[in-house]
Amino acid sequence: MGSSTMEWEFRLVRLLVQLLLFAPIARPCYLSGSDTGVCDNKISEIAEYKMAEMPFCASAIKYTPCVPEQKPVPPDRNFNRDGRWVNHTTLTKDRWVETRVLEMISYRVGLERNETLLNRGEDEYGIKGGIEPRFFRNPDCRNAYKNYFCWINFPRCDAYGQSLMTCRSACENFFRVCGYEKDLWRCGPSKYFNGYEPEGGGRPTRDYFPGQPFRDFDPFRTTCTPHLEGTATRALAPAARLACAVAAAVAGALWWL
Numbered sequence: 001m002g003s004s005t006m007e008w009e010f011r012l013v014r015l016l017v018q019l020l021l022f023a024p025i026a027r028p029c030y031l032s033g034s035d036t037g038v039c040d041n042k043i044s045e046i047a048e049y050k051m052a053e054m055p056f057c058a059s060a061i062k063y064t065p066c067v068p069e070q071k072p073v074p075p076d077r078n079f080n081r082d083g084r085w086v087n088h089t090t091l092t093k094d095r096w097v098e099t100r101v102l103e104m105i106s107y108r109v110g111l112e113r114n115e116t117l118l119n120r121g122e123d124e125y126g127i128k129g130g131i132e133p134r135f136f137r138n139p140d141c142r143n144a145y146k147n148y149f150c151w152i153n154f155p156r157c158d159a160y161g162q163s164l165m166t167c168r169s170a171c172e173n174f175f176r177v178c179g180y181e182k183d184l185w186r187c188g189p190s191k192y193f194n195g196y197e198p199e200g201g202g203r204p205t206r207d208y209f210p211g212q213p214f215r216d217f218d219p220f221r222t223t224c225t226p227h228l229e230g231t232a233t234r235a236l237a238p239a240a241r242l243a244c245a246v247a248a249a250v251a252g253a254l255w256w257l
Contacts, residue, residue, distance in 0.1 A: 004165055029066035029155070029163035037066040039157035040090070053090040056098035057150035061245035066163040068093055097153050101146050105135055112136040134178045141178040152211035156225040167224035168214040187214055203238045 171187035186209035191204035
């Protein structure tokens with residue numbers, strides 16, 4: 001084997017090592033601001049598994065989501081029966097989302113059908129003008145509400161295993177489908193407490209809208225949740241995929257020498 005061939009092999013191997021060293025290292029994804037999640041590729045790949053793990057949100061989650069990482073703490077003298085975090089599971093969170101979503105829909109439908117309020121022409125706060133029917137007899141609104149809360153509780157993972165912010169378009173879709181007036185939309189910048197412009201005068205009356213901060217949809221790359229126009233990506237970094245390709249090339253070249 002000549003010196004030039006050995007030098008060529010050495011350069012290829014060095015390149016491979018560099019790519020592996022600088023490939024991003026997978027870290028926990030974030031759920032509600034806490035790094036307690038893990039990207040579950042099987043949710044996007046195996047339909048039966050998804051239905052078993054998240055029966056309520058399955059229809060909304062069409063990507064690899066960030067789900068609770070199961071790391072139960074064994075029983076000790078303070079928690080001597082079951083230990084701790086035994087219920088930190090995808091299924092438990094899915095059931096929690098289902099309970100909260102159905103409770104809120106039931107509450108809104110109840111208000112919209114309340115004969116006392118209808119006769120008085122007042123809303124639930126006693127303000128004249130009545131209650132605008134949004135959820136009652138509007139399955140599209142109820143479905144948009146369900147989808148939105150599934151998306152913000154099971155955010156999409158990117159190619160590096162990191163959870164993505166909520167798409168502004170997903171937030172606006174809920175308000176639009178449910179017929180909210182534009183001045184009630186809360187999908188704006190965080191600095192305006194998710195309004196689209198500063199409040200006029202005095203103390204702010206808004207609060208952060210669930211699911212914020214929001215990011216604008218990018219049709220050319222996956223930058224936010226749910227980004228349904230694209231396909232769910234596996235949590236393998238591009239650099240790592242390139243390193244694998246180089247390794248294959250090196251192995252093939254050495255085999256022929």
